[in-house]
Structure formats: C-alpha cells, structure tokens
Amino acid sequence: MNKHFLSVALLLCLGSQTFAGSITGKLTDKDTGEPLIGANIVVVGTTAGASTSNNGDFVLESLPPGEYALRISYIGYQTVEQTVTVGASEITLNRALTPLILTSDMITVVAARARVRETPVAFMDVEKIQLIEESGSRDFPAMLDAMPGVYSTEGTGEMGASRVNVRGFDFKNIAMLINGLPVNDVEDGFQYWSNWDNLTDVTSSVQVQRGLGASNMAVFSVGGTINILTDPTQLERSVSFRQEYGAGTYLKSLLNFNSGLIDNKFAVSISLARKDGYGVIDQAWIDEYSYYGTLSYNAGRNHRLELSAVGAPQSHGQRSFPQNVGAFDKDFALDIYRDYGLGADAIASLEDAPDLGRRYNPNWGPIFNFDKSRLKEYYDGEVHDFQDRPLYLGGDKQSGNFLNSNINYYHKPHFNLNWYWQASPKLLLTNVAYYTRGHGGGAQTWGSQPRISSGEFTGQIDYQTIYDNNRNNIDPTYSTTESRTQTVMLNWTNKHYWVGLLSSAQYRLNNESTLTFGIDGRYYRSELGPEVRNLLGGDYYIDFGNANQTSPVKRLGDSFGFHYGANIRWIGGFASYEQEFGKLTAVASGSVINNWYQRRDDFKDHSLIPRKTDWLSIFGGTAKAGANYALAQNLNIYGNAGFYSKAPIFAAAIDFSHQVFDKILNEKIYSIEGGVGYETKLWKINGNLYHTFWQDRNLPSSTQITNPTTGAQERFLFLLKGIDARHMGVEADFTVNLHKMLQLDGAVSLGSWEWLNDVEATFAPDAYPDSTTTIQVFSKDLKVGGAPQTTFGLGVTVRPVTGMTLKTQWRLHTNQYAEFNPAGRRSESDRGAQSWKLPSANIVDIFFAYALPLELGGAKLQLIGRVFNLFDADFISLASDRGNHTAADALVFMGKPRYFNLGMTIEL
Numbered sequence: 001m002n003k004h005f006l007s008v009a010l011l012l013c014l015g016s017q018t019f020a021g022s023i024t025g026k027l028t029d030k031d032t033g034e035p036l037i038g039a040n041i042v043v044v045g046t047t048a049g050a051s052t053s054n055n056g057d058f059v060l061e062s063l064p065p066g067e068y069a070l071r072i073s074y075i076g077y078q079t080v081e082q083t084v085t086v087g088a089s090e091i092t093l094n095r096a097l098t099p100l101i102l103t104s105d106m107i108t109v110v111a112a113r114a115r116v117r118e119t120p121v122a123f124m125d126v127e128k129i130q131l132i133e134e135s136g137s138r139d140f141p142a143m144l145d146a147m148p149g150v151y152s153t154e155g156t157g158e159m160g161a162s163r164v165n166v167r168g169f170d171f172k173n174i175a176m177l178i179n180g181l182p183v184n185d186v187e188d189g190f191q192y193w194s195n196w197d198n199l200t201d202v203t204s205s206v207q208v209q210r211g212l213g214a215s216n217m218a219v220f221s222v223g224g225t226i227n228i229l230t231d232p233t234q235l236e237r238s239v240s241f242r243q244e245y246g247a248g249t250y251l252k253s254l255l256n257f258n259s260g261l262i263d264n265k266f267a268v269s270i271s272l273a274r275k276d277g278y279g280v281i282d283q284a285w286i287d288e289y290s291y292y293g294t295l296s297y298n299a300g301r302n303h304r305l306e307l308s309a310v311g312a313p314q315s316h317g318q319r320s321f322p323q324n325v326g327a328f329d330k331d332f333a334l335d336i337y338r339d340y341g342l343g344a345d346a347i348a349s350l351e352d353a354p355d356l357g358r359r360y361n362p363n364w365g366p367i368f369n370f371d372k373s374r375l376k377e378y379y380d381g382e383v384h385d386f387q388d389r390p391l392y393l394g395g396d397k398q399s400g401n402f403l404n405s406n407i408n409y410y411h412k413p414h415f416n417l418n419w420y421w422q423a424s425p426k427l428l429l430t431n432v433a434y435y436t437r438g439h440g441g442g443a444q445t446w447g448s449q450p451r452i453s454s455g456e457f458t459g460q461i462d463y464q465t466i467y468d469n470n471r472n473n474i475d476p477t478y479s480t481t482e483s484r485t486q487t488v489m490l491n492w493t494n495k496h497y498w499v500g501l502l503s504s505a506q507y508r509l510n511n512e513s514t515l516t517f518g519i520d521g522r523y524y525r526s527e528l529g530p531e532v533r534n535l536l537g538g539d540y541y542i543d544f545g546n547a548n549q550t551s552p553v554k555r556l557g558d559s560f561g562f563h564y565g566a567n568i569r570w571i572g573g574f575a576s577y578e579q580e581f582g583k584l585t586a587v588a589s590g591s592v593i594n595n596w597y598q599r600r601d602d603f604k605d606h607s608l609i610p611r612k613t614d615w616l617s618i619f620g621g622t623a624k625a626g627a628n629y630a631l632a633q634n635l636n637i638y639g640n641a642g643f644y645s646k647a648p649i650f651a652a653a654i655d656f657s658h659q660v661f662d663k664i665l666n667e668k669i670y671s672i673e674g675g676v677g678y679e680t681k682l683w684k685i686n687g688n689l690y691h692t693f694w695q696d697r698n699l700p701s702s703t704q705i706t707n708p709t710t711g712a713q714e715r716f717l718f719l720l721k722g723i724d725a726r727h728m729g730v731e732a733d734f735t736v737n738l739h740k741m742l743q744l745d746g747a748v749s750l751g752s753w754e755w756l757n758d759v760e761a762t763f764a765p766d767a768y769p770d771s772t773t774t775i776q777v778f779s780k781d782l783k784v785g786g787a788p789q790t791t792f793g794l795g796v797t798v799r800p801v802t803g804m805t806l807k808t809q810w811r812l813h814t815n816q817y818a819e820f821n822p823a824g825r826r827s828e829s830d831r832g833a834q835s836w837k838l839p840s841a842n843i844v845d846i847f848f849a850y851a852l853p854l855e856l857g858g859a860k861l862q863l864i865g866r867v868f869n870l871f872d873a874d875f876i877s878l879a880s881d882r883g884n885h886t887a888a889d890a891l892v893f894m895g896k897p898r899y900f901n902l903g904m905t906i907e908l
Contacts, residue, residue, distance in 0.1 A: 021086040023060040025093035027052050027072065034116065036097060038129045039074035040851070042802055044081070049802030049853075053743060054684055054735040061740075072097065074129075078236065113207055113227060114214045118585050120626030120638035122149075122675055122688045122731065123209040128231075133805060133849040135200040136866040136901035137244055137252050137275065138162070139193045143200070144226070146795060146809060148731035148747040149210050151787040153877040156319045156893050157361075158284040160194025160408065163878070165787035166210055167690065168727045168753035169223025172649075175213065176226045178310075179416065181434055182219050186498060186524040186568050187650040189220075195412040195438070197312040198290035201254055202271050205229045210731070211673050211690055212624050212642040217502070217520045217574045218591035220622075220646045222669055222694065233267040233296035233306065234258040240907040244864075247899035248395070250277035250286075265298045278392040280899045281319050283364040283404060285389070288314035302422040311413035318406035318442070319361040322880060322891035327459070329894060330355040332874040336839055336887045346888040356459050358874075358894045359394055363406040365452070365461030366391060366398075370537070374471065377534045378556040379409060379491055380440070393456065403463045403534075405449065405489070410440030426508045436498040443533050447487030463536070470538035478542065478553060485538030490560075496526035504574075517575035520593075524570075529563030529603075532556050547605035563603050566650050567612075569596040583630040592621040595647045599654045609658050616654065618647040620666055634679045644669040652698040652719055659766070661700075661719040668695040687732040697723040701775075701823040708771050716773075718763050720823045723779055724756040729789075745795040751815075753784035755822050758831075778831040779822035785835050785881060786819035803851035814840035818881035818890050835881035836890045843895070844870040864903040872898040 027036045035056025042049040043060070050058045063086045070093075073079040078098045084091065114123040124147050134143050138154065139162035145152035155161040166174050172189035175182060178199075184191055206228045209215075213225035237260030244252040252275040259268040271292040278285045290312035297305045326333035330350055337347050367375075375386035391398035414436045421429040450462040466487045475484040504518030532541055532554050540553045543560035554560045576589030597616040601609070626640030646667040647653075654660050675688030699720040704713045729751035736744040759777045764770070783789070792812040799805055818836040825833075848865040877895040 021063050021065060022090045023063065023070075023084060023086065023093055024090060025058055025095065026056045027058070027074070028056055028094075028096050030096040030098045032115070033096075034125075036074050037127055038805070039072065039097070040803060042071045042073075042853075044069040044071050050740055051799050051802065051805075053737040053740070054745070055679065055681060055737065057681055057737070059740050113229075114209055117630060117636045117677060117679075118628055119214050120585070120587065120628045120640045121209050121214050122211055122673065122686070122690070123207055123214075124148075124733065126206045126208075128204050131200050131203055131206070132905075133807070133864060134845075134847050134866065136246065136868065136903075137200070137250070138868075140196065140199045140203075140206075141193065141226075143206075144208055145811060146745070146747060146793045147208055148733050148749040148791070148793075149224075149729070149751070150208060151791065151813065154896060155878055156322075157281040157877070157896050158279065158319050159286040159288075159316050160192065160197060160314070161318070162193050164191075164226070166208070166223035167692065167729065168751055168784050168787055168789065170786055173220070173222040174224050174226060175215065175219035175221035176228070177215065177219065178228045178414070179230055179308075179418075179432075180215075180227075181416065181432060181500070181502060182217075183414070183436075186496075186522065186570070187526060187566055189649060192410070192412075194314055194316065194408060195312060195410060196310075197275070197288060197314060198271070198273055198292055198310065199228065199230075201273060201290075202231045202292040202310065203228055204231045210688075211692070212626075212640055212671055216504070216516055216576045216589050216591070217518070218572045218593040218620070218622050220644055220669075222644070222646075222692070230292065230308070230310065231269060231271070231294070233269045233294045235261045235267060238907060240905060242903055242905040244901060244903040246277070246901035248277050248280040248284075249392075250279075250901070251275070267296045269294045279317065280359065280395075280896050282359045282361040282393055283317045283391075283402060284319055284361060286314065286316045288312060288316070290314075304420045306416070306418040306420075308416045308418075309413060311411060313411035315407060315409035317361075317364065317404045318408055319363055319893070320406040320444075321362050322878065322893050323360070323362065325876065325887065325890070325892050325894070326350045326353050327356050328358050328360055328892070329874055333887075339839065340887050342886060342888055346886075349888070354458050357394055358897050360459065362459060362461075364402050364404045365463040366400045366402050366457050367463040367467060368400050369464065370467055374467075374537045375403075375534060376556065377489075378531070379443070379533055381557075383556055398456065403461075403489075403536075404443070405445035405461055407443035408440075409443070410438065410494075412436060412438035412440075428506045430502075430504050430506075432502045434498075434500050434502075436496075438497070439493075439495045441491045441493035443489055443491055445487060445489050445536075446530075449487065467537035470536050473538065475542075478540065482539035483537070485535045485541045487536060488532060488538075488541045489534035489536055490530040491533045492528070492530050494526065494528050496524060498522065498524045512580040514578045515575070516578075518573070520570070520572040520574065522568075522570040524568040525565065527563075527565040529559050530561045531559050546603040548603065561603075562601075562656075564599060564601040564656075567596075567598040567600065568650065569615075570594075584627060585629075586625075586627040588625040590621065590623045592619070593647075594619050597650055597653050599650075599658060601658050604658055613654060613658060613660065616660055618653065618664070618666070620645040620647045635677070637674070637676045639672075639674040641672045642670075644671075648698040648719075652700050655700065655717040655719075657717060662763070663721070664719070665696045665698065665721055667697060669693070670695070682737050684735040685732070686734075687730070689728075689730050691728040692726070694725045694727070696721060697725065699723060699821065699823040703773065703775060705765060705768075705771065705773055708768050716765055718761065718775075720759060720761050720775075720777065722757070722759045723777070723822055725754065725784060726756055727751065727753045727784070729753075741799050743797040743799075745793075745797070747791070747793040749791050751789040753789055755779040755782045755784065775826060777823055778825045778828070781832060782822065782825070783817045783834055785817040785879075788813035788816035788838075788841075790815040801853075803853060805847070805849045807847040809845045809847070811843050812840060813843075813875075816879075818879035820881040833885050835885050836879065836887055838876050838879055841875035841895070842871075842873055843875065844873075846870055858908060860907045862905040862907075864905070866901045867898065868900070869896060869898045 039052045052058045141152040141162045141164035151165040155163045209225040213221040240256045242254040254273040273290040275288045292310045294308040372386045419431045500522040545561040572593035574591035578587045595618045624642035628638040671692040673690040677686045701720045705716045731749045733747040758780045762774045795809045797807045816838045851862045875895040878893040880891045882889045
C-alpha cells in the first residue's frame with residue numbers, strides 16, 4: 001500500500017512540473033529603451049516574485065496554470081499591474097515603464113547622456129536603486145570605485161573629502177555635470193564634494209563617461225565626465241522617510257515629499273535632510289543640513305518650465321595634515337619597511353614613535369581651563385559663542401572640550417530655471433539659466449602649535465598652553481592692558497557667485513540625422529582672504545600684510561594677510577551632428593570658447609600696483625568625432641578621437657604678485673580610443689583601449705632668487721611650461737547572470753601613465769632683468785602618481801527572495817605611486833627616481849537591502865545595511881612623495897578601519 005501511495009505522489013509531482021508554466025520578459029525605460037536593473041515583479045497575493053538582471057530580464061518559474069495579477073515596480077517609474085494567463089508553456093511579457101517625470105526625455109538634450117550601442121564612448125551607469133543600497137551616506141564618488149579606470153578614495157577620511165581619479169587624471173581634470181551643467185570650480189577645476197553632500201539622496205542616475213565624453217559644450221573632460229541626473233519632479237503623490245545610523249555616532253534623517261501632478265500642470269518635489277556625528281576619524285565631526293526641491297509647470301502643450309534648488313549648508317572637522325605611516329599603524333609600517341628593504345635605522349626609528357591608530361587626527365587638541373568669553377569665534381559674518389563638544393578619541397568618549405585646528409564650513413546653493421520649448425515636431429529648444437553663490441571657508445590655526453607628548457592625548461595640539469600663553473602676553477608696543485595673540489585661528493574665506501546661461505537647439509533633419517547647437521555663457525567673481533576667527537585667549541593680533549591699512553591691530557572678523565579675487569568671463573559656442581547609416585552611428589562635435597581673466601587685489605600698494613589687472617583674453621576649443629557599428633544585434637564596436645586646446649587655469653595665467661605670466665601657452669590634449677561591446681541574455685561585456693597625450697602642461701612654481709642689491713633671498717613665482725604626459729591603457733567590465741538569483745560583476749583596468757620629458761626653464765624677474773635664473777626639472781619617464789595604475793574588482797549579488805539583495809564587492813588597487821609635483825624634481829638625484837610605490841590594497845564591502853513584502857497601514861518598509869572594509873584591512877588612501885622617495889619619508893592618510901551603516905526607509 002505504501003508503494004502505491006508513493007507512486008501516486010510521484011506522478012502528482014511529475015504532473016505538477018509537467019504542466020507548470022513560466023513568465024519571462026524584459027523591462028525597459030519607455031523613453032530611452034534602456035534596461036531597468038533591479039525592478040521588482042511580484043505575483044499579487046503571494047510571496048512569488050523576481051527582480052530584473054543587468055539586462056532588464058526576469059523569469060518567474062514553476063507557476064501552475066491559471067490567471068495571475070502581476071505588480072511591476074521600480075523607483076522613479078509608474079507602478080503597473082497586469083493580469084496574465086499562464087498555461088503549460090512559457091509566455092513572454094515585455095514592458096516599457098513610464099518615468100515619473102514631467103519633462104520626459106527633454107533633460108537628456110542638455111545632459112548629453114551616452115546611449116548603449118550608439119554613443120561611441122566608454123561609459124557606465126549607476127542607477128538610483130544602487131545608489132540607495134550602497135551609499136551608506138558616503139561621499140558621492142564612493143559608488144564609482146568599482147568601475148574600470150576609476151579610482152575613488154575617501155581621502156583624508158572626513159566627510160566631503162573624497163577624491164576621484166579617472167584614467168590617472170585627478171578631479172581637477174574631470175568634468176562634473178549636474179543635469180548637464182558644469183559645476184567644477186571655474187578658477188581651478190576643483191570639486192568640493194562637501195558642497196554636494198546630498199547628491200546621493202536626490203540622484204536618479206549617474207553616468208561616468210571615461211575619456212572625451214559625450215558633452216557637446218566645451219567641458220575639458222581630459223580624464224572623463226561624471227554626468228549626474230537629479231530626481232525629476234514626480235507625477236504621483238508620495239512621502240518617504242529614511243533614518244540612518246552608523247559608526248562614529250553618525251545619524252542622518254531624510255524626508256522626501258512629492259505632491260504629484262496638480263491640475264495636470266504643477267508638480268512639486270522636496271527633499272530635506274539632517275546629518276550629524278562625531279566621525280569615524282577622531283574629531284572629524286559633521287554638522288549639516290541639506291535640501292533639494294523642484295517645481296515643474298506645464299505652461300502649454302509645447303512649453304515646460306522647471307525651477308530647482310540644491311544645497312548643503314555644513315561644517316565639519318578636518319584631518320588636513322598627512323603623517324608618516326608609522327604614526328597611524330606601527331606594525332603596518334614595519335611590514336612595509338621590511339618589504340621595501342629599508343635599513344635598520346629606518347626600522348629602529350619606529351621603536352620609540354607613538355602608535356596613534358588609524359583614526360588619529362592631528363588637527364585638534366583638548367582644552368580644559370578657559371574663559372568662554374575669550375574663545376568666541378567669528379564666521380559667516382557673526383560672532384559666535386564657544387561651542388562645547390565632548391571629546392571622542394578612538395571612538396570612545398572622554399572628558400573635556402576640544403578645538404579643531406582645521407574646520408571646513410560652506411554653503412553653495414545652486415539654482416536652475418529650465419525652459420523646454422518644442423517649437424515644432426523636429427525642433428526642441430532648451431534654455432537653462434543658473435545661479436550659484438558660495439560663501440564660507442576653512443578655519444586654520446596660524447602660529448606655533450605645541451604638541452602633547454604623553455598621556456591619552458599624545459600627538460594632539462596643546463591648546464591649553466596656546467591659550468595660557470596668549471592670555472598672558474602683554475606687548476607694551478601696542479597695549480599695556482590687553483594681551484597680544486601669538487597663535488591665532490583664522491578663516492580662509494572663499495566667497496563667489498556664478499551666473500550662466502546655456503541655450504541649445506536640437507533639430508532632427510530626418511529620421512537618421514540630428515543637429516544640435518548652442519551657446520554657453522558664464523560670469524564668475526570670487527573673493528578670497530583670511531580673517532580672524534578666534535584669538536585663542538588673547539585680545540588682538542598683529543599683521544602688516546595690508547599695504548593700505550592704517551593699523552596692524554586685528555580683532556575678531558578683521559581681514560589680514562592678503563585679500564584678492566578673480567573675475568572670469570566665459571563665452572562659448574558648440575555644435576554636434578549625428579548621423580545613422582543603417583548599422584553605423586557617427587557623431588562629430590566641436591566647440592570654441594574664450595576666457596577672460598582679471599585679478600583684483602585689495603592689499604597691494606595701490607600707489608604702485610593697480611587694484612585690478614587688465615583683462616587677459618585666452619581662446620580655446622574642442623573637436624571630437626566617433627562612430628559606433630553594430631556588427632550584430634548584440635555585438636558592437638566603436639572608436640573616437642579628439643583634440644582639446646585648453647586655456648590654463650587662473651593661477652597659471654596671473655600670479656599672486658599681480659603679474660601675468662610670460663608667454664602663456666594653451667595646453668593641448670590629443671586622445672584616441674576604441675572599444676567593443678557584447679551582450680546576451682546571460683552575458684554583458686565591454687572592453688576598450690585608450691591613448692591620451694597631454695602636451696605643454698602649465699605648472700605654477702616658485703623658487704628662491706638673490707636680490708642683486710641687498711643679497712637677500714626672495715621668493716619668485718614663475719610658470720613651468722612644456723612638461724608632457726601620456727596616459728594609455730586597457731579597460732574591461734562584465735556582468736554574468738548565472739541565475740535569476742545570482743549575478744557576477746567585474747572590472748579590470750591596466751594603465752601606463754608617465755611624464756615624458758625633462759624641462760629647462762630660464763627666466764629673469766622684471767625687477768632684476770639682468771639676474772637670469774635657470775631651473776632644470778627631471779621628470780622624464782616618471783610614473784604619474786596619485787592613483788593605482790592597475791585595478792581589479794569583483795561583485796557578487798544574490799537575490800534570494802523578492803525584494804532582497806545581498807552584495808559583496810572586492811577591489812584590488814595596485815601599481816600605485818605616491819603623488820608628487822614634477823616641477824619639484826630639481827635635483828640631479830631625482831633623475832629617473834620613481835616616487836614611492838604604495839603596497840597593494842585589498843578592500844571588501846558588503847551590502848544588504850530588503851523591501852519587506854508587507855504593508856503597514858499602506859506604508860512600505862525597506863531595511864538597508866552596509867559594512868565597509870569588512871576584513872579591517874590596513875591600506876593607504878593617499879600618499880605624498882618626498883625627498884628620498886621611500887616609505888620612510890612619505891606622508892600618508894590611512895584608509896578607514898571597518899565601519900558600518902544601517903538604514904530604514906518608510907514610504908507612504
């Protein structure tokens with residue numbers, strides 16, 4: 001009887017499998033056709049479901065015959081429900097989801113986004129779901145480190161201090177665009193991530209275009225372009241709240257509100273956040289608010305307007321000064337010294353040195369006995385009371401209060417007004433007016449800073465001694481009752497405003513060809529100079545830096561040292577033409593620009609030097625061309641080439657002494673690249689080769705010269721011209737969908753980046769035309785430092801149940817040289833001497849996200865967790881080379897030890 005029962009059960013099981021059906025399909029963006037990665041497909045009323053792969057594909061298997069209701073959802077897109085009837089065979093369900101935006105694809109005209117298998121550039125996308133799952137409230141570049149050719153580091157370890165490097169080019173030579181608008185600092189190209197700390201919360205997608213990039217206007221993306229699209233105004237009403245907690249007493253709260261479409265015309269989206277904590281690095285605290293808002297208006301059938309604002313007023317404690325590796329981790333330093341064959345003297349030097357730990361921050365010190373009225377601080381135009389903060393050391397709370405020697409505080413709101421006009425079925429006009437006003441600066445202690453030599457605060461600044469000395473320092477030259485400050489805390493203020501207009505037109509000549517053209521105008525004005533922030537127990541400070549002043553006595557808020565600014569005008573025109581020839585897509589673009597530079601100086605003697613220089617005009621431009629060819633439906637090849645004539649940055653055109661450098665040359669960049677892409681249901685692989693030649697680098701430099709009259713040594717500024725560099729390499733990335741629950745991602749980049757030549761500079765100062773000085777710079781064949789020239793990465797993603805994602809990401813950084821300025825290689829011993837080569841870094845992070853398959857009163861709940869540097873690996877994030885080019889004298893910042901971040905999101 002048991003045998004009969006087992007036979008019947010076996011037949012029933014076989015029968016259920018025989019007649020079970022499945023649903024396969026692909027989800028894409030309705031406007032762009034791009035696959036949607038990580039979208040959820042749920043069988044309503046059950047726990048069955050699936051998530052889409054990197055190709056947008058999904059599979060629902062083992063469904064008994066019957067009728068099912070499917071719910072398809074993805075962040076930023078309209079949720080849809082569809083009823084399907086499953087039989088005994090496979091059915092196909094492909095859906096194109098509609099973005100929850102009012103302006104549809106119009107923003108892509110401005111943003112110049114590359115398209116898969118069409119645009120002939122190397123690029124990768126990071127979608128919103130990945131940003132949410134992996135950010136852990138880190139700086140924006142942290143999510144880009146897994147890409148080939150991209151190196152991202154948290155730098156000094158403080159909030160907002162991350163750095164990103166593409167193909168060996170640092171962040172000053174990478175174009176950062178937000179909705180198609182450039183946001184690199186106009187004077188020097190810098191990107192200050194603390195100004196955009198909320199980007200990870202309000203970004204819908206980020207695209208990293210390596211190399212020349214796809215932008216039509218003149219952005220000098222020597223290394224690449226980080227192209228960010230922020231969240232558009234959504235058409236459906238929703239409210240969400242996210243709370244995050246992490247190591248370093250970190251706490252973040254985020255509120256999002258979307259009004260939904262009102263009267264088929266208006267929609268408003270607002271995001272507000274609050275973030276604070278004492279930091280994983282000692283006293284690298286963060287105190288920040290951030291906001292983002294968009295207002296969209298359908299002005300008519302063919303006119304749409306959008307107003308947006310984004311900003312992050314913040315202040316944070318900095319870790320500005322690197323140390324010898326032994327200061328952070330003595331055992332790690334000993335291993336390095338032995339591996340690099342350093343002598344017994346170098347090893348012995350570590351024995352008596354204090355081991356301060358990887359969290360060590362030299363830029364603060366405790367203070368216990370003080371009068372608060374004598375520690376008042378001036379910043380943002382107001383006097384503030386001393387802010388009591390408890391001491392945190394190595395993650396543990398101590399007694400007392402402290403002062404940071406270095407603080408960054410800044411607010412840089414950015415406002416956009418976009419007007420989209422569909423003038424005809426073939427012509428789309430876009431106009432973007434924007435305004436940015438930055439104000440704030442960086443606090444820094446100026447003067448003697450004694451260190452505490454023993455006890456729990458070993459290695460920290462002895463602010464108690466500084467305070468006591470300032471408090472009891474009577475200088476009768478200036479006052480018999482007030483104390484003269486010898487060590488002062490100052491603000492290096494940086495104020496600027498920037499207005500611009502970007503107007504473009506896209507005209508479809510026919511179904512195969514498109515012409516885009518436009519103008520780009522900008523005006524920028526900055527003001528820089530130190531001011532007294534904190535007198536540290538004294539009453540006044542003495543400074544003679546202002547040649548026009550009536551008194552050298554400086555009190556809270558007074559400017560001193562120097563005070564200057566830059567005026568910059570920019571006007572450019574651009575055009576591109578795209579043509580389809582069957583399987584071939586070709587594109588050519590070019591731009592011309594003119595920069596005008598003017599320097600202002602309020603502290604120079606205006607009887608000798610005018611307050612403003614004459615306007616300096618510099619012309620430049622770009623030319624790019626490329627083509628993509630579809631060899632088959634899932635196989636394409638592409639190539640591109642380009643030339644940039646790049647004006648030098650402001651500091652390489654007009655020097656600090658208010659003089660225009662002699663014989664300014666534009667920098668010339670030549671680049672060529674080729675690649676291939678292959679994609680199937682299971683595989684996706686891309687590979688490319690690149691070669692970039694950078695000619696006539698302009699490096700502002702200085703040297704000591706002898707005054708022929710007095711014999712005194714004087715500092716002289718000059719522009720070192722003519723250094724060339726070559727960056728070439730190979731990059732590849734792949735995705736393998738091993739199973740609907742298992743996905744592998746990987747990337748590799750092998751680079752060869754070198755300085756190519758020695759340079760000789762001969763000059764004579766204007767004041768001493770007969771005193772000729774010659775400087776020889778030995779830079780030939782030196783490796784470019786600052787980023788690993790070889791990287792590997794591997795990610796494993798598991799989706800065990802619907803809505804759950806588990807991911808492990810491993811990265812190897814190797815073949816990295818400490819950064820250095822080639823203009824400083826002036827000794828014969830520097831000839832051919834490579835900078836210190838860092839030990840390899842192996843880093844593993846893990847991520848967890850789970851959207852609970854239940855609703856509480858209509859609310860959806862998601863849990864997120866991250867652990868960074870899972871195995872607590874010792875590694876160096878930044879290193880600067882010095883005279884002997886060895887580990888013993890290099891200055892470094894250590895990477896953060898293992899730390900965590902947890903989050904929960906509630907959506908209504």
